[in-house]
Amino acid sequence: MKLSFEKSDLISGINIVLKAVPAKSPMPILECILIDASAGDIRLTGNDTEIGIETTVEGEILEPGRIALDAKLFSDIVRRMPDDRIYIDSEDSENVRIHCGKANFNISGHQGDDFVMLPEMERNNYICISEFALKEVIGQTIFSIAPGESSSSNPMMSGELFSINGGRLKVVSLDGHRISIRNIDLRDTYGETEVIVPGKTLSEIRSILPGEQDKDVYLYFAKNQIMFEFGSTIVISRLIEGEYFHVDQMISNDYETKITLNRQEFLAAIERSTLLIRESDKKPIIFDIKDGNMEITMNSVIGSMHEEVAVEKSGSDLTIGFNPHFLIDALRVISDEEVSIYLINSKAPCFIRDDEDHYNYMILPINFSR
Amino acid sequence: MKLSFEKSDLISGINIVLKAVPAKSPMPILECILIDASAGDIRLTGNDTEIGIETTVEGEILEPGRIALDAKLFSDIVRRMPDDRIYIDSEDSENVRIHCGKANFNISGHQGDDFVMLPEMERNNYICISEFALKEVIGQTIFSIAPGESSSSNPMMSGELFSINGGRLKVVSLDGHRISIRNIDLRDTYGETEVIVPGKTLSEIRSILPGEQDKDVYLYFAKNQIMFEFGSTIVISRLIEGEYFHVDQMISNDYETKITLNRQEFLAAIERSTLLIRESDKKPIIFDIKDGNMEITMNSVIGSMHEEVAVEKSGSDLTIGFNPHFLIDALRVISDEEVSIYLINSKAPCFIRDDEDHYNYMILPINFSR
Numbered sequence: 174m175k176l177s178f179e180k181s182d183l184i185s186g187i188n189i190v191l192k193a194v195p196a197k198s199p200m201p202i203l204e205c206i207l208i209d210a211s212a213g214d215i216r217l218t219g220n221d222t223e224i225g226i227e228t229t230v231e232g233e234i235l236e237p238g239r240i241a242l243d244a245k246l247f248s249d250i251v252r253r254m255p256d257d258r259i260y261i262d263s264e265d266s267e268n269v270r271i272h273c274g275k276a277n278f279n280i281s282g283h284q285g286d287d288f289v290m291l292p293e294m295e296r297n298n299y300i301c302i303s304e305f306a307l308k309e310v311i312g313q314t315i316f317s318i319a320p321g322e323s324s325s326s327n328p329m330m331s332g333e334l335f336s337i338n339g340g341r342l343k344v345v346s347l348d349g350h351r352i353s354i355r356n357i358d359l360r361d362t363y364g365e366t367e368v369i370v371p372g373k374t375l376s377e378i379r380s381i382l383p384g385e386q387d388k389d390v391y392l393y394f395a396k397n398q399i400m401f402e403f404g405s406t407i408v409i410s411r412l413i414e415g416e417y418f419h420v421d422q423m424i425s426n427d428y429e430t431k432i433t434l435n436r437q438e439f440l441a442a443i444e445r446s447t448l449l450i451r452e453s454d455k456k457p458i459i460f461d462i463k464d465g466n467m468e469i470t471m472n473s474v475i476g477s478m479h480e481e482v483a484v485e486k487s488g489s490d491l492t493i494g495f496n497p498h499f500l501i502d503a504l505r506v507i508s509d510e511e512v513s514i515y516l517i518n519s520k521a522p523c524f525i526r527d528d529e530d531h532y533n534y535m536i537l538p539i540n541f542s543r
Numbered sequence: 544m545k546l547s548f549e550k551s552d553l554i555s556g557i558n559i560v561l562k563a564v565p566a567k568s569p570m571p572i573l574e575c576i577l578i579d580a581s582a583g584d585i586r587l588t589g590n591d592t593e594i595g596i597e598t599t600v601e602g603e604i605l606e607p608g609r610i611a612l613d614a615k616l617f618s619d620i621v622r623r624m625p626d627d628r629i630y631i632d633s634e635d636s637e638n639v640r641i642h643c644g645k646a647n648f649n650i651s652g653h654q655g656d657d658f659v660m661l662p663e664m665e666r667n668n669y670i671c672i673s674e675f676a677l678k679e680v681i682g683q684t685i686f687s688i689a690p691g692e693s694s695s696s697n698p699m700m701s702g703e704l705f706s707i708n709g710g711r712l713k714v715v716s717l718d719g720h721r722i723s724i725r726n727i728d729l730r731d732t733y734g735e736t737e738v739i740v741p742g743k744t745l746s747e748i749r750s751i752l753p754g755e756q757d758k759d760v761y762l763y764f765a766k767n768q769i770m771f772e773f774g775s776t777i778v779i780s781r782l783i784e785g786e787y788f789h790v791d792q793m794i795s796n797d798y799e800t801k802i803t804l805n806r807q808e809f810l811a812a813i814e815r816s817t818l819l820i821r822e823s824d825k826k827p828i829i830f831d832i833k834d835g836n837m838e839i840t841m842n843s844v845i846g847s848m849h850e851e852v853a854v855e856k857s858g859s860d861l862t863i864g865f866n867p868h869f870l871i872d873a874l875r876v877i878s879d880e881e882v883s884i885y886l887i888n889s890k891a892p893c894f895i896r897d898d899e900d901h902y903n904y905m906i907l908p909i910n911f912s913r
Contacts, residue, residue, distance in 0.1 A: 246818065246845065253815040276815055280846035445623040445646060448616065475616065476650035 174238025176210055176261045178230065180251065180273070183259055186217045186230035187248045189406055192377040193219035193226040194244040205241035206248075207288040208261065210234045218291065219244065224374050225291040226381070229405040239285030240266055247271075250278050291409050298394045300337055300363050304403055307392075308384040310344050310355045311375045313506040313532065317499075318372040319348040332369040332413040334420070335392070335399075339363070345420050346372075351499050352420055352535040366394050369417055374399075374410035381406070424524070424535060428515035430488040432462055436512045440504040442480045443497045446471035449478055450497070457494030457539040462486060462516075471497070493519045494541040503534040544608025546580055546631045548600065550621065550643070553629055556587045556600035557618050559776055562747040563589035563596040564614040575611035576618075577658040578631065580604045588661065589614065594744050595661040596751070599775040609655030610636055617641075620648050661779050668764045670707055670733050674773055677762075678754040680714050680725045681745045683876040683902065687869075688742040689718040702739040702783040704790075705762070705769075709733070715790050716742075721869050722790060722905040736764050739787055744769075744780035751776070794894070794905060798885035800858040802832055806882045810874040812850045813867045816841035819848055820867070827864030827909040832856060832886075841867070863889045864911040873904040 190206055198204050198221070207218040215234060218227045240263050251259060254273040263269040263282065271278045311333075319330035334345040342357040378401055382390065393400040401408040446458045449471050461468040464486055470479045493516060503525055504512065515524045519538060526533040560576055568574050568591070577588040585604060588597040610633050621629060624643040633639040636654045640647065681703075689700035704715040712727040748771055752760065763770040771778040816828045819841050831838040834856055840849045863886060873895055874882065885894045889908060896903040 249818045250815070253811070253818060255811065275852070276812065276848070276850045278815075278819075278846060278848045441623070441625065442646065445620070445648075448619045448623060449648075476648060478646070478648045480646045482645070 174208075174210060174240055174261070174263045175236035176208070176215060176232050176234055178215075178232040178259050178261075180254060180256055180259050182231045183251055186228050187244075187251060189228045189381050190217045190219035190226045191244060191248060192381055193221055193224050193408075195221045196245075201243075202241060202283055202287050202289065204244055205283055205288065206244045207239065207241045207285060209239040209285060210237050211239045211285075212237075218288070220289050220291060222289060223371065224377060224408065224410045226377075226406065226408050227291055228407075238263065240269060241283040241285055241288045242269065242280070243282070246280060250280075291407075292398060294393055294398060294400045294409060295395050296393050298364075298366060300342065300359060300366075300392050301361065301389050302342065302357065302359060302392065303386055304382050304384050304388045304390050305386040306357055307390050307401075308379055308382045310342075310357055311379045313355050314344050314346045314353040315372060315375055315379070316502040316506070317346045317348050317351050317353040328413055329369055329415050329417055331373075332371045333375060334417040335366075335368050335370055336417075337363050337366045345417070347418060347420065350496070350537050351503075352423060352533075353503065354420065354424075354533040354535075356531055367417065368394055368399055369413040369415065370399055371410060371413055374408070378408055381408075424533065425517070426515075428488065428517055428524075430462060430486065430491045430516040431513060432467065432516075433485040433511055433513045434467070434482060436504055436507060436510060439482055439512070440501065442469050442482055443500050443504070445480070446478050447497050447501070449473040449475045451475070455496070455539070457541045458497040458500070459492065459494045459541060462491045462493075464490075491516055491519065493523070494539045495523070495536060496539055499536045503536065507532065507534075544578075544580060544610055544631070544633045545606035546578070546585060546602050546604055548585075548602040548629050548631075550624060550626055550629050552601045553621055556598050557614075557621060559598045559751050560587045560589035560596045561614060561618060562751055563591055563594050563778075565591045566615075571613075572611060572653055572657050572659065574614055575653055575658065576614045577609065577611045577655060579609040579655060580607050581609045581655075588658070590659050590661060592659060593741065594747060594778065594780045595659075596747075596776065596778045597661055598777075608633065610639060611653040611655055611658045612639060612650070613652070616650060620650075661777075662768060664763055664768060664770045664779060665765050666763050668734075668736060670712065670729060670736075670762050671731065671759050672712065672727065672729060672762070673756055674752050674754050674758045674760050675756040676727055677760050677771075678749055678752045680712075680727055681749045683725050684714050684716045684723040685742060685745055685749070686716075686872040686876070687718050687721050687723040688716045698783055699739055699785050699787055701743075702741045703745060704787045705736075705738050705740055706787075707733050707736045715787070717788060717790065720866070720907050721873075722793060722903075723873065724790065724794075724903040724905075726901055737787065738764055738769060739783040739785065740769055741780060741783055744778070748778055751778075793892075794903065795887070796885075798858065798887055798894075800832060800856065800861045800886040801883060802837065802854040802856050802886075803881055803883045804837070804852060804854045806874055806877060806880060809852055809882070810871065812839050812852055813870050813874070815850070816848050817867050817871070819843040819845045821845070825866070825909070827911045828867040828870070829862065829864045829911060832861045832863075834860075861886055861889065863893070864909045865893070865906060866909055869906045873906065877902065877904075 209216045215230050215232045257274045259273045266282045266284045269282045336343040340359050340362045344355045346353050390403040450456045456473045459470045467484045522535045522537045579586045585600050585602045627644045629643045636652045639652045706713040710729050710732045714725045760773040820826050826843045829840045837854045892905045892907050
């Protein structure tokens with residue numbers, strides 16, 4: 174094999190597939206990037222067997238072939254090379270030469286055949302969505318999946334529901350204390366599909382997706398797998414098996430109290446309150462909702478904080494407590510200048526939602542005594 | 544006590560004194576910042592008893608007094624406040640109110656009298672140097688002090704020699720494998736003074752010193768202490784006791800081989816070579832010096848690298864090996880486009896020095912076999 178690349182093209186490709194390469198694995202081949210120039214173009218692949226990423230890189234094939242190289246070493250060497258054309262030559266997998274200008278590296282790799290190839294995917298069942306919308310919708314929901322440890326009892330909480338019905342995509346995540354729902358209007362209409370995508374896959378997709386408004390991502394659905402295709406990159410991930418929670422039953426449109434307030438101001442006050450909470454502490458932030466204003470208080474062993482925020486209120490007065498971090502997560506990803514919060518009583522969840530039903534964040538309250 | 548501040552003034556002051564506040568201390572008072580508005584101006588002080596920093600902050604004294612507040616909490620609260628005027632009121636140390644706009648915090652502090660005050664310093668023996676020069680000279684030498692652990696046997700290696708003689712300041716650091724020397728011409732002439740300043744103090748000074756070319760720092764020397772004064776800030780530190788190494792005896796001006804080469808190109812090649820070294824490895828980088836060019840090689844279990852660099856050579860051919868990290872440290876802080884390296888033989892130290900005697904970096908070679 175003998176290939177040459179512009180340094181910047183090669184680095185862009187490496188950066189994409191690196192997201193699927195584990196830092197440490199009992200199988201050294203999984204710590205590799207496959208360079209495949211056997212079929213007319215040059216493809217880089219990373220695959221940790223849960224998620225696999227393949228991308229096509231611009232470059233010249235002077236002699237076809239394929240080889241797997243330790244991802245970190247390969248990536249570091251390429252980055253450190255002078256800004257010049259980079260050449261990769263290999264007689265066999267034991268002897269790979271990477272050179273650029275007067276700098277030469279000789280390292281050993283693995284045979285391309287040893288690499289764990291990505292599965293073949295059918296391309297019948299799919300949807301199309303802009304890069305921007307997918308990137309946004311992941312960011313607006315990913316925070317409320319349950320972290321790895323606590324989801325060992327229920328693996329579905331470590332993923333997000335992608336539910337397609339006609340012209341709408343609904344994305345849902347929940348962790349037992351809160352639910353995040355985002356609805357997206359699709360440009361076309363599709364049949365009914367429901368899959369649960371691992372949170373890790375979505376985080377990686379979000380980090381490599383350029384997020385442009387006028388470029389599209391295709392999502393292909395198969396029995397146990399999902400494939401994302403954008404630009405010259407594909408990402409294939411396993412799905413989480415099972416039937417997702419019946420979220421619609423947990424959502425209510427009834428309310429006793431509705432408040433509307435400035436999002437930034439509200440967020441800043443809640444963020445300030447968290448300075449008084451030590452990590453393991455479960456101190457609630459308490460809202461006293463009255464006509465025209467809401468008093469925010471936080472009391473802890475460290476000190477106390479109180480602050481008044483202007484609100485537009487309809488319905489009854491109410492005193493209610495929340496985990497401030499759950500409110501912060503939701504308020505940070507909403508882009509509206511004003512938000513409306515719907516409440517029933519001090520024991521019932523609140524809903525932060527917009528009139529167009531684009532987002533709905535449900536958060537359970539915390540009991541507190543004064 | 545009742546004070547008010549512009550948020551930005553208060554934050555600047557806090558950022559400076561925070562450098563002398565330990566993150567964790569068995570004495571909670573050391574984790575505090577003292578706010579002293581008892582003597583007509585407002586001073587903030589942090590003091591971990593090894594190094595103490597005091598700075599004067601712009602602000603209004605509505606009622607004089609002094610109080611010590613937990614540094615992290617105080618700093619976090621001030622940062623999180625709205626962009627408005629910040630008020631600090633205290634009836635007594637148990638009850639301190641920090642407020643800004645509609646946001647109110649109540650925390651408890653400590654009595655100002657409990658704070659460990661900075662020692663008084665005499666101001667007879669001093670030198671004056673520009674902020675820029677002091678900041679630069681620290682950065683150009685600090686890397687070759689011995690790290691905390693290994694210097695337990697010889698505490699002097701954890702500090703730097705500041706030696707003043709007439710119109711010259713010489714700053715020296717060494718760790719048993721290398722010596723870094725920087726000479727600075729002072730604007731005035733002074734008597735002879737030699738002190739050993741702890742490396743930690745110099746690192747903190749470097750991080751808070753604005754580093755302007757047309758502003759000065761005064762260094763005051765006392766028996767066991769040094770004081771740095773710049774702007775409205777003073778830093779007082781203990782000194783390391785003892786007689787410093789006789790560095791002049793370790794330096795030689797004789798050489799058998801001299802090479803001159805492009806610093807950036809040389810540095811990039813050495814940095815590349817380190818990709819083949821695992822952390823605990825002691826692999827040398829090997830230079831084969833011939834007329835007109837130098838071959839650089841590195842061999843390790845990971846792979847091999849070789850590269851040619853153009854050099855201007857006088858004297859004998861030579862093959863010699865070094866710890867690449869020691870060369871990198873020196874080459875990174877030199878600002879000259881070309882550097883000259885003086886060598887004797889493969890067992891003797893090399894010297895990277897300029898013709899004006901502004902810097903001299905001595906590095907011991909590493910034995911190697913081929």
